[in-house]
Amino acid sequence: MLFDVSNEQGKSLDGGYIGIQPRQDGKALVMFSGFGSHFSAPKGRAEADGGEGGSNSTLVDFEFGHKYNLTVTRDPDNPQRLKGYIQDVTDPAHPGVKQHVEDLDVDQKFVLAASNTGFVEHYGADISRSSQIAPTRGSFFAPFTTEADGTVKAGEVRSDGFYGRYKNAMIGDQEVTKVAGKGQEVYFTFQGAGYGAKA
Known part of the structure; x- marks a missing residue:
């Protein structure tokens, strides 16, 4: 899932990606990346798809056929940080643990934009x-x-x-x-x- 961020005046600061890469061993990598010079990953890599930015990869438990929510949220304690999460919501009455998949920092205060693309x-x-x-x-x-x-x-x-x-x-x-x-x-x-x- 791609997402965009803008500064507080509405100017685009590029965007990022969160997604699941399933494997055959009951695990998946959750990728959480920001593209362009405005992004960095405090506990990840100082690049994104070979270009400027920051990226994280977190290994999590995964089951084919299950439903997962991927969440990108602004850190309530840091207006320049995005937090990524994955949660198994196959059973809405008993959702799985909401797992943190690291953070992305933005070099200024920002807002999440309204639309983008999943693929x-x-x-x-x-x-x-x-x-x-x-x-x-x-x-x-x-x-x-x-x-x-x-x-x-x-x-x-x-x-x-x-x-x-x-x-x-x-x-x-x-x-x-x-x-x-x-x-x-x-x-x-x-x-x-x-x-x-x-x-």
Whole structure:
């Protein structure tokens, strides 16, 4: 999930990313990065995707098929710090522990912007053809924010479909669940055309 930050006058200070990289051993890396010269990671790396910024990676327990909330919030005790969290909310009546996934510092006071993009991407070993893209399924849920007075405001989620160099060689489907005309969940399945075929 990408997010933007602006200064108190509304000028963009670039943005960042929080996301899950699942592994096969019951674990996942949660990546929490800020892109550009305004960001740093006090306990992480002094770069983000090879450029200016700061980035963190935190190993957490993970189960495929579970629902997780990723949270980015401004530190109430430090107006120049973002805090990242992950929480298993598969059972809303008994949510898992809200795990801190480190911090990002911004070089001035800021506000979180209202919209950006979530995405699914391949990471790890390089691929050279669509048939290497394994079957994948998942969901994105609409973002929400909790105001200082405790009021929760829900946003909406939309889908632009497939993108990237193999977008025309993908097989899959998506379904958008709407409430009062606003998208609240995008469920998707996809795989590369010819997956499983021998080269």
